[in-house]
């Protein structure tokens with residue numbers, strides 16, 4: 001979808017081949033270029049059915065909008081990427097930095113009822 005991110009790593013993992021929104025990935029690409037190092041995607045686009053299987057948000061939630069991505073990252077690198085993400089205007093930031101499977105979630109959703117933005121949460 002962009003110079004640093006392939007369709008395969010971004011599409012829904014259920015096999016439906018749903019991809020994120022191109023303009024969202026263009027923003028993630030700009031973040032990647034500023035960061036200057038590889039970013040490992042653990043989840044990007046999710047269809048409602050797949051999201052209901054893997055997330056407490058059920059058939060909705062940020063990943064079903066095509067405007068959310070999870071990046072496997074921890075410690076100093078996580079701090080560096082998170083600070084850049086704030087500068088780049090990402091409005092939803094999720095932080096999982098405990099135990100194994102550490103990652104950061106980024107989305108750029110607008111403020112809406114039931115979806116406060118900007119915000120930050122932990123898992």
Ligand SMILES: [Zn+2]
Pocket residue numbers: 012013014015016017018046047048050
């Ligand atoms: Zn799917």
